[in-house]
Amino acid sequence: MDATSTCPSYAARDYKSEVKPVWCPGCGDYSVLGALTKALAELSIPPENVALVSGIGCSSRLPAYTNVFGFHGVHGRALPIATGIKVSRPELTVIASGGDGDGFSIGGNHFMHACRRNVDMTYIVMDNEVYGMTKGQASPTTAPDWEKSKLTPQGTGINPFHPLVIALAAGANFIARGFSGDPNGTAQLITEAIRHPGFSFVQLLSPCVTFRPEQRDWKDAVHPAAVDPTDDPARAARRLMTDDGFNIGVLYRGNRQPFQPALKASVDSVADLEKEFVL
Amino acid sequence: MRMTARSVSITFAGSGGAGVMTAGSMLLDAAGHAGWYAYMTRSSGAQIRGGEAAAMLRLSTAPVQSHDDHYDLLVAIDWQNVGRFSAEVPMTADGLVLGDPDGGEFPEQILAKGTRRADIPFKKIAKEIDGGRPNMIALGAVAALIGLPEEAVLKVVKDSLAKKGPAALAASEASVRAGAAFAASLPPSKRLAAATGGERQRLWSITGNEAAGLGAVRGGVRFVAAYPITPGTEVLEWLAPNLAKLGGALVQAEDELASVNQIIGASYGGTTSLTATSGPGLALMTESIGLAVASETPITIVNVMRGGPSTGIPVKSEQSDLNIALYGLHGDAPHLVVAPNSLADCAFSTQWAVHLADTLQTAAVVLSDQSLGQSRATIAPPADPGLRANRLRPEGELGDERYRRYRNTTSGVSPMAVPGMKGYQYTADGLEHTEVGTPSSQASDHSTQLDKRLRKLTAHDYGKYWADIDGEGEGDIAVITWGSTTGPVQEALERWRAAGKQGRMVSIRLLSPVRPEQLAAALEGVSRVLVVEQSHGAQFHRYLRAHYDLPGSVRAFHRPGPLPIRPDEIFRQLADWS
Ligand SMILES: Cc1ncc(C[n+]2csc(CCOP(=O)(O)OP(=O)(O)O)c2C)c(N)n1
Ligand code: SF4
Numbered sequence: 133m134d135a136t137s138t139c140p141s142y143a144a145r146d147y148k149s150e151v152k153p154v155w156c157p158g159c160g161d162y163s164v165l166g167a168l169t170k171a172l173a174e175l176s177i178p179p180e181n182v183a184l185v186s187g188i189g190c191s192s193r194l195p196a197y198t199n200v201f202g203f204h205g206v207h208g209r210a211l212p213i214a215t216g217i218k219v220s221r222p223e224l225t226v227i228a229s230g231g232d233g234d235g236f237s238i239g240g241n242h243f244m245h246a247c248r249r250n251v252d253m254t255y256i257v258m259d260n261e262v263y264g265m266t267k268g269q270a271s272p273t274t275a276p277d278w279e280k281s282k283l284t285p286q287g288t289g290i291n292p293f294h295p296l297v298i299a300l301a302a303g304a305n306f307i308a309r310g311f312s313g314d315p316n317g318t319a320q321l322i323t324e325a326i327r328h329p330g331f332s333f334v335q336l337l338s339p340c341v342t343f344r345p346e347q348r349d350w351k352d353a354v355h356p357a358a359v360d361p362t363d364d365p366a367r368a369a370r371r372l373m374t375d376d377g378f379n380i381g382v383l384y385r386g387n388r389q390p391f392q393p394a395l396k397a398s399v400d401s402v403a404d405l406e407k408e409f410v411l
Numbered sequence: 412m413r414m415t416a417r418s419v420s421i422t423f424a425g426s427g428g429a430g431v432m433t434a435g436s437m438l439l440d441a442a443g444h445a446g447w448y449a450y451m452t453r454s455s456g457a458q459i460r461g462g463e464a465a466a467m468l469r470l471s472t473a474p475v476q477s478h479d480d481h482y483d484l485l486v487a488i489d490w491q492n493v494g495r496f497s498a499e500v501p502m503t504a505d506g507l508v509l510g511d512p513d514g515g516e517f518p519e520q521i522l523a524k525g526t527r528r529a530d531i532p533f534k535k536i537a538k539e540i541d542g543g544r545p546n547m548i549a550l551g552a553v554a555a556l557i558g559l560p561e562e563a564v565l566k567v568v569k570d571s572l573a574k575k576g577p578a579a580l581a582a583s584e585a586s587v588r589a590g591a592a593f594a595a596s597l598p599p600s601k602r603l604a605a606a607t608g609g610e611r612q613r614l615w616s617i618t619g620n621e622a623a624g625l626g627a628v629r630g631g632v633r634f635v636a637a638y639p640i641t642p643g644t645e646v647l648e649w650l651a652p653n654l655a656k657l658g659g660a661l662v663q664a665e666d667e668l669a670s671v672n673q674i675i676g677a678s679y680g681g682t683t684s685l686t687a688t689s690g691p692g693l694a695l696m697t698e699s700i701g702l703a704v705a706s707e708t709p710i711t712i713v714n715v716m717r718g719g720p721s722t723g724i725p726v727k728s729e730q731s732d733l734n735i736a737l738y739g740l741h742g743d744a745p746h747l748v749v750a751p752n753s754l755a756d757c758a759f760s761t762q763w764a765v766h767l768a769d770t771l772q773t774a775a776v777v778l779s780d781q782s783l784g785q786s787r788a789t790i791a792p793p794a795d796p797g798l799r800a801n802r803l804r805p806e807g808e809l810g811d812e813r814y815r816r817y818r819n820t821t822s823g824v825s826p827m828a829v830p831g832m833k834g835y836q837y838t839a840d841g842l843e844h845t846e847v848g849t850p851s852s853q854a855s856d857h858s859t860q861l862d863k864r865l866r867k868l869t870a871h872d873y874g875k876y877w878a879d880i881d882g883e884g885e886g887d888i889a890v891i892t893w894g895s896t897t898g899p900v901q902e903a904l905e906r907w908r909a910a911g912k913q914g915r916m917v918s919i920r921l922l923s924p925v926r927p928e929q930l931a932a933a934l935e936g937v938s939r940v941l942v943v944e945q946s947h948g949a950q951f952h953r954y955l956r957a958h959y960d961l962p963g964s965v966r967a968f969h970r971p972g973p974l975p976i977r978p979d980e981i982f983r984q985l986a987d988w989s
Contacts, residue, residue, distance in 0.1 A: 151849050180833045185676070195838045196850060201830040202838030203679055204850070205672065206702050212636075212669040216676025216684070217830070219662055220634045224680070224830050245665040397658030402628050402795075405653050409615035409625075411443040411789065 435466025446606025477898030551590025727973030823867025886913025
C-alpha cells in the first residue's frame with residue numbers, strides 16, 4: 133500500500149460478531165451496540181486495533197457481540213483492565229463499557245481514579261438506574277422512592293449518585309450524555325469521545341424494559357443540551373449540578389494532558405541494571 | 412578467650428535516629444569486601460518512623476541462608492526500649508552485650524541469661540571527634556572485635572559518605588578508628604577467620620525483595636501495577652525505576668483490585684505483567700486471579716507473606732498465606748504457586764514463575780515472606796537461567812476459519828493472539844465459554860474447558876525445579892519444608908550430619924500443581940518424615956497430607972511467627988525422635 137492510498141473503509145457490520153445478543157427484546161443496549169459499531173466505522177479504526185472491555189451485567193455483555201478484541205472481566209473492574217491495555221499498548225483504541233451498578237457501585241473507586249488518571253480511553257456506561265442482570269435491584273443512580281426492588285421494598289431512601297458531576301470533580305476530560313433511543317446522536321457522541329484525548333466519559337440512558345418499563349418514556353424526556361460544551365470546570369459544575377438528568381450532548385471538554393508513561397528504554401539489557409548490586 | 416568460628420551473629424540496636432541500620436548495612440557491605448558472606452534482617456518497634464530499631468546480622472566464611480540460634484554480640488547505641496527485642500535476640504551464654512553507660516540502664520531481660528556485659532562510652536568518644544558519630548564508633552568497635560579488616564570498613568565508609576563531603580567522611584573515619592581502638596580494651600568476642608583468596612569473589616549486596624524484582628525483569632516483565640503494602644512494597648520500589656529504564660512501566664493503582672486487573676489488561680495486550688503484595692492484598696485479588704485462570708491470561712503475583720490473619724503482624728514473617736494462595740480462588744481454578752526457598756532464590760523462583768505463567772497462560776503466585784524479602788545478604792551473583800516469558804502465539808492467516816482462542820489442544824495450551832493481529836479478534840472471558848470464547852453454560856463446554864485448564868498445568872514438565880533436594884537418597888529420615896524455613900532446616904541437617912547421622916531435605920518449590928510421583932521418588936527409603944513450617948495451623952503439613960502419600964511415621968514441627976524458626980529447634984526435633 134503506498135502512502136497516498138486511503139485507509140480501508142469499514143461498515144458498522146464489520147464490527148459486529150455472529151453472536152446473538154441475549155438481551156431482552158426492546159432493551160436499550162441493542163442500539164448502544166449499533167451506535168458503537170457505527171462510530172467505529174465512522175472513525176474507520178481497523179477492528180483488530182480496538183480493545184473493548186467490560187465488567188459484568190447485561191450491558192457488559194457488549195464485547196461478545198462485537199468483532200473487535202474484547203475482554204469480559206469480573207464485576208466492576210473493566211476500567212483497570214482497560215487502563216492496563218492502554219498504558220502498555222498506547223497505539224490501540226481502548227473502550228470500557230458496562231452498567232451503572234458495575235461502574236458506580238462495585239467499580240466506584242476505579243471510576244473516580246480513571247477520571248483522575250486521565251488515560252486516553254472512552255468509558256461508556258449504559259445507565260438504566262437498575263441492576264438488570266440480578267433482576268431488578270436499586271443501583272447508585274436509582275431514585276430514592278423506587279419501591280420495586282425486593283431488597284429495598286420501601287425505596288432506598290438515599291439520594292442517587294450524579295456520575296457526571298463526580299466525573300468532572302474527579303478530572304474526566306470529556307463528559308457527555310446520550311440516549312440509546314437516539315442511535316445517530318449516540319454514535320456521534322461516541323465518535324467524539326473516542327477522538328478526544330484523555331479519559332472520556334459517556335453516560336448513555338439505556339432503558340431496562342424488563343425491570344423499569346416506565347423508562348420507555350425517556351424518549352419524551354430527553355432534550356438536546358441548550359448550551360455549548362464548556363472547558364471551564366467551574367461553569368460545567370454549576371450546569372451539571374442543576375441539570376435535569378435528560379440533557380443530552382457533550383457537556384464538558386477539558387484539555388488536561390493524558391497520562392501515558394514513555395515506554396522508552398534507556399539501558400540495553402537487564403544485565404545493565406545488575407551493576408547496582410555489585411559490592 | 413579468642414574463638415574463631417564459622418559464623419558470628421551481631422545485633423546493633425538503638426532508638427530511632429541512632430543509625431543502627433546504617434551501621435548494620437555498612438558492616439554487611441564491609442564483610443562482603445573482606446570476602447565474607449553476610450545476612451541481615453531489620454526489626455523495628457511499632458512506630459512507622461523513629462522508635463527503636465535493630466539490625467541483626469550474621470557474618471560467615473561460607474554462604475548463609477538464615478540466622479543462627481543465638482547472637483554473640485549485642486551493641487546498643489542507646490537502650491531506649493531496646494528491651495523489646497529481647498525475645499528476638501537470644502544471646503549465647505558467652506556472648507557479649509555492649510552499651511553506653513550514659514545511654515540508659517542495660518535491660519534486665521537481655522542480661523538474664525548471664526551474658527557478659529561491657530561498657531563503651533559512645534557519647535564520650537564521639538565528643539572528642541569533630542562531628543563524631545556513635546554508630547560509626549560502634550561499627551569500628553564491632554569490626555575490630557570480630558576480626559574484620561579495618562580497610563574493608565573504611566572502604567565502605569568512603570563509598571557511602573564521599574558524597575557528603577570531606578568533613579563528614581573524615582569524621583566517620585575517625586569514629587571508626589576510635590571505636591576500633593577502644594575495642595582493644597573490651598573483653599574478647601567470637602572472631603571469624605580471614606577469608607582466603609579464592610573466596611574473594613565479587614559478591615552482590617541484595618535484598619530478597621530486590622532479587623524478586625530482578626527475577627521479574629529477567630523473566631521479561633515490563634508492566635507492573637502496584638498498591639503499597641508491607642513487606643511487598645520494596646519489590647515495587649525496585650521495579651519502578653528499573654522498569655522505566657527497560658522501556659516498561661509501573662503504575663500505582665488505586666487498590667489491589669485495580670492492580671491485578673491492570674496487569675490482566677496489560678498481559679491481554681501482550682506485555683508480560685506482574686504485581687506484588689502481601690496477605691490482605693492477595694485476599695482482595697483472589698476473584699480476579701480466578702479471572703486470569705478462566706480467561707487464560709498470564710499474570711504473576713508476588714505475595715510477600717507477613718503475620719496474619721487480618722492486618723496481623725505486618726512487619727514480621729510467617730508462612731500462613733499458604734492456604735489462601737492454594738485454595739483462595741472460587742470454583743475449580745488450577746493455578747501455579749511457587750515458593751522461593753532462600754533470599755537468592757527469590758530471583759530464580761520469580762523468574763521461573765513468570766516463565767511458567769506465560770508458557771501455561773495462567774496465574775502464578777510467588778510466595779515469598781518478610782524474612783526473605785526484607786533481609787539483605789551478600790551473595791554470589793545468581794546466574795540468569797535464561798527462562799523467559801515466551802507465549803504461544805498463533806501464526807499465519809486464518810482464512811475463513813474463526814479463531815479458536817480456547818481450542819482444546821492436547822497440551823491444553825492454545826495459541827494466544829494479542830490486539831493488533833488482524834483476523835484474530837476474540838473476547839477473553841471469565842464466564843465459561845466455548846472454544847471460540849462465546850459465553851456458554853453447557854455442561855460439555857464447562858468440563859472441556861476445566862479439563863484443558865487443569866491438563867496444561869499437570870502435563871507440563873517442570874524438570875528438577877519442583878523442589879530442592881539435599882542429601883538425596885541419604886538416611887531413613889527426611890525433612891520436608893518450603894520457603895524461608897529451608898535455610899534453618901539445611902543448617903539443622905548439617906549439624907545432624909556433623910553428629911554422625913544421616914538425613915535428607917526436600918524443599919518444595921512448586922507448591923501447586925502437586926508432584927506426587929516426584930516426591931515419592933525423593934522419599935525412597937524414608938521411614939520418618941518431619942514437616943517444618945512457620946504457621947500456627949500446620950497449613951503445609953495438612954496440604955501434604957491431603958495430596959501426597961507420606962511414608963512411615965510423620966511428625967509436624969510448626970509454630971507461628973514472628974520469631975524465626977531456628978536451626979537448633981529443628982535439630983532437637985530430629986534428636987528427640989531418635
Ligand atoms: C463480585 C460480584 N458481586 C455481585 C455480582 C452479581 N452481579 C452481576 S451483574 C450485577 C449488577 C449489574 O448491574 P448493572 O451494572 O447496572 O448492569 P445491567 O445488568 O443493569 O446492565 C451484579 C450485582 C457479581 N457478578 N460479582
Ligand atoms: S434485564 Fe433489562 S438491562 Fe437486562 S437485558 Fe433485559 S431489558 Fe436489558
